[in-house]
Amino acid sequence: MSKMRVYEYAKEHHVSSKDIISKLEELGFEVKSHMSIIADNAINQLNRKINGGAAAPVQKVTAKPNKNKAEGPVNQTKTKEKKPNQAETSFRNKDNKGVKTTKARSVESGGNRKTGNTSGKSSAGNQNNERSRFGNNGGNNNFGGGRRNNGNRNRNNRRKGAQQQANRQRLEIKLPEKITLSGSLTVGQFAEKLGRPSTDIIKKLMALGVMATKNQDLEKDTIELLAGDYGVAVEEEVIVDEASFEDDGLDIDEETAIIRPPVVTIMGHVDHGKTTLLDSIRHTKVTAGEAGGITQHIGAYQVVHNDKKITFLDTPGHAAFTTMRARGAEITDITVLVVAADDGVMPQTIEAIHHARAAKVPIIVAVNKIDKPNANPDHVMQELSEQGLVPEDWGGDTIFVKISAKKGTGIDDLLEMILLVAEIEEFKANPDKSARGAVIEAELDKGKGPVATLLVQNGSLHIGDPIVVGNTFGRVRAMVNDVGRRVKKATPSTPVEITGLNNVPQAGDQFIVFDDEKKARQIGEIRAERALITERKETTSKVSLDDLFEKIKEGEMKEINLVIKADVQGSVEALSGSLKKIDVDGVKVNIIHAGAGGISESDIILASASNAIIIGFNVRPDNHAQKVAEEEKVDIRLYRVIYDAIDEVEAAMKGMLDPEFKEKVIGQLEVRTTFKVSKIGTIAGCYVTDGLISRDAGIRLVRNGVVIYEGHVDTLKRFKDDAKEVKAGFECGLTLENFNDIKEGDTMEAYVMEEVKPK
Numbered sequence: 001m002s003k004m005r006v007y008e009y010a011k012e013h014h015v016s017s018k019d020i021i022s023k024l025e026e027l028g029f030e031v032k033s034h035m036s037i038i039a040d041n042a043i044n045q046l047n048r049k050i051n052g053g054a055a056a057p058v059q060k061v062t063a064k065p066n067k068n069k070a071e072g073p074v075n076q077t078k079t080k081e082k083k084p085n086q087a088e089t090s091f092r093n094k095d096n097k098g099v100k101t102t103k104a105r106s107v108e109s110g111g112n113r114k115t116g117n118t119s120g121k122s123s124a125g126n127q128n129n130e131r132s133r134f135g136n137n138g139g140n141n142n143f144g145g146g147r148r149n150n151g152n153r154n155r156n157n158r159r160k161g162a163q164q165q166a167n168r169q170r171l172e173i174k175l176p177e178k179i180t181l182s183g184s185l186t187v188g189q190f191a192e193k194l195g196r197p198s199t200d201i202i203k204k205l206m207a208l209g210v211m212a213t214k215n216q217d218l219e220k221d222t223i224e225l226l227a228g229d230y231g232v233a234v235e236e237e238v239i240v241d242e243a244s245f246e247d248d249g250l251d252i253d254e255e256t257a258i259i260r261p262p263v264v265t266i267m268g269h270v271d272h273g274k275t276t277l278l279d280s281i282r283h284t285k286v287t288a289g290e291a292g293g294i295t296q297h298i299g300a301y302q303v304v305h306n307d308k309k310i311t312f313l314d315t316p317g318h319a320a321f322t323t324m325r326a327r328g329a330e331i332t333d334i335t336v337l338v339v340a341a342d343d344g345v346m347p348q349t350i351e352a353i354h355h356a357r358a359a360k361v362p363i364i365v366a367v368n369k370i371d372k373p374n375a376n377p378d379h380v381m382q383e384l385s386e387q388g389l390v391p392e393d394w395g396g397d398t399i400f401v402k403i404s405a406k407k408g409t410g411i412d413d414l415l416e417m418i419l420l421v422a423e424i425e426e427f428k429a430n431p432d433k434s435a436r437g438a439v440i441e442a443e444l445d446k447g448k449g450p451v452a453t454l455l456v457q458n459g460s461l462h463i464g465d466p467i468v469v470g471n472t473f474g475r476v477r478a479m480v481n482d483v484g485r486r487v488k489k490a491t492p493s494t495p496v497e498i499t500g501l502n503n504v505p506q507a508g509d510q511f512i513v514f515d516d517e518k519k520a521r522q523i524g525e526i527r528a529e530r531a532l533i534t535e536r537k538e539t540t541s542k543v544s545l546d547d548l549f550e551k552i553k554e555g556e557m558k559e560i561n562l563v564i565k566a567d568v569q570g571s572v573e574a575l576s577g578s579l580k581k582i583d584v585d586g587v588k589v590n591i592i593h594a595g596a597g598g599i600s601e602s603d604i605i606l607a608s609a610s611n612a613i614i615i616g617f618n619v620r621p622d623n624h625a626q627k628v629a630e631e632e633k634v635d636i637r638l639y640r641v642i643y644d645a646i647d648e649v650e651a652a653m654k655g656m657l658d659p660e661f662k663e664k665v666i667g668q669l670e671v672r673t674t675f676k677v678s679k680i681g682t683i684a685g686c687y688v689t690d691g692l693i694s695r696d697a698g699i700r701l702v703r704n705g706v707v708i709y710e711g712h713v714d715t716l717k718r719f720k721d722d723a724k725e726v727k728a729g730f731e732c733g734l735t736l737e738n739f740n741d742i743k744e745g746d747t748m749e750a751y752v753m754e755e756v757k758p759k
């Protein structure tokens, strides 16, 4: 009998891989995942169980109506079977984002017992008899009552009798167990919540020495004190801030959620065939039924394979992926990592792996260009195994598919594997809810105004829906799908291009549909205003070494994320190894990416999305990366000595970072030419591109992102004359102290050390 894998057997028998895995487990066979090979004797037993067996669970599997292929994926009902453990660990364990935060927080339920004491302390002179003065008569004290006139005893008695009756009636109105409040309450409102007359409350306040009227506001403390005396708890209502809708996540209701198509991003090194693969999938698979459908680029498209849909994001590469993530959008469910079989694992392949891992997205490897004569897929598998992506055949749990994007070979297998992962991960949504999702791309169209491609992540989007997208708002005027067709509705995982917004949102912004347009406008305006304020304040919650200790103390951080870049692989490993060992009170260092080479924009974006600090050893950020780091408020720490880096991270975690001096870059220079002069050495003819250079500044010479020299200026001249400083836009000639290996194209960074005032 030929080798058969779980998923192949499942396919042949029209049941899910998960069912087969659980059947095998019931039969006592150990199965790692859907890719595991089934032993011959297991196949025989399975056959008996599935075909001949009379056992109830087998019938359930074979008669499963939901797996009917004619049914679309979004129509499948959810299954409650447990995932096999091994498969579970190899994929993302999604957070339950649908769970809403609690709306109320108990302020002081236990504290009520203490109230008598507290009240005693708070109103001087009442310490001893607070409880008795508050009365055990259900809150009806006889302050100012009719004890004055002894001659009117009868009348008083009658009155007393009536009052006692009223008291009894009052007592019969049961006190609530708790009351809720947001901010303050007036005496009247408080009384109403308790179900007691305002006069009772006023009397109690008088006993505390507070003269209050019915309409007077009560402080929260006073409310708690009074409520405590009645044995009633107070809960503070946390106002749900509708304008911060991102905080609610996608609001997925697990109970009613059904399977939705997976959303896939393709990543990989330059020229390994990402675009060719996207084109190939699109051309072979875009719904043939869409008559006259002219594919148009809207940033994502959907294909149908085996009657099931898959959504592909059309912008390949990890930079786009992580930019979205940096803006808070978690769109991708599965990453396809393209590696050319004739080239193998390259720097960006590794970067892509780190980006996908940081986002906890499962990876499927597509070994591409297998049509090439020098293709060596085994070599790719070997190299990727070293990165922790071990093929199933070699005992790991990563799916590898051999393809030729150019020739269309293996595309069906790849799609099948994507669906297999989707089946196991069970990506779900509630199509009946109102829509939530994220922006894939957006632009201003001359004719149509703001146009945005949205990916619906939960619920369904309809024409006419009032919507808030990032800091913009509007009503969905027109919706066009990926084949240029006008549609009225977009279900989960569907990308659509919409018009009708008041402004252009940004890729990665999140959107939400509201019931009415007025509300959408109101929320949109609040968000735009808040964005402006935040921009002005330039505040950020991004972590930096300086505030690390504060965050650790507040319990905000259990792990410190770091991105490490160094000049050579050896330093990368030495630095990563030592940093990983740091453990300060259970707070550990987590290295999300480490590599050799200068600090790039992609490193900054990854750090920004993962709230990480960048540690650079003998490397510099390029100009563009530096700008992005400033915009994204990412802390970059640069070192020339490995121990300094380790010491500083550890010191920062212990709150012992010495913040006295900090380096400030004052200028950037480009070496345009060099002259060799005997006795003097190499003179660099430079152009100051930014800031200025002064004679006493520190200098760093950088070549291809790597620091070649660090020291001081020896001589600085403008034409023939010595210069104290040279500003941006001017040329200068300079020599460096004890260093002559200056080359055309090098850059220099001038810096000074500045004292940092303690915060």
Ligand SMILES: Nc1nc2c(ncn2[C@@H]2O[C@H](COP(=O)(O)OP(=O)(O)OP(=O)(O)O)[C@@H](O)[C@H]2O)c(=O)[nH]1
Residues within 6 Å of the ligand: 268, 269, 270, 271, 272, 273, 274, 275, 276, 277, 316, 368, 369, 370, 371, 372, 403, 404, 405, 406, 407
């Ligand atoms: N022989 C062969 N060539 C391929 C295959 N896939 C892609 N190519 C070629 O490889 C080159 C690069 O392919 P692209 O799809 O542009 O690669 P990419 O990863 O999108 O590249 P960037 O967009 O620059 O990151 C092109 O000349 C393709 O024709 C394949 O399966 N076989």
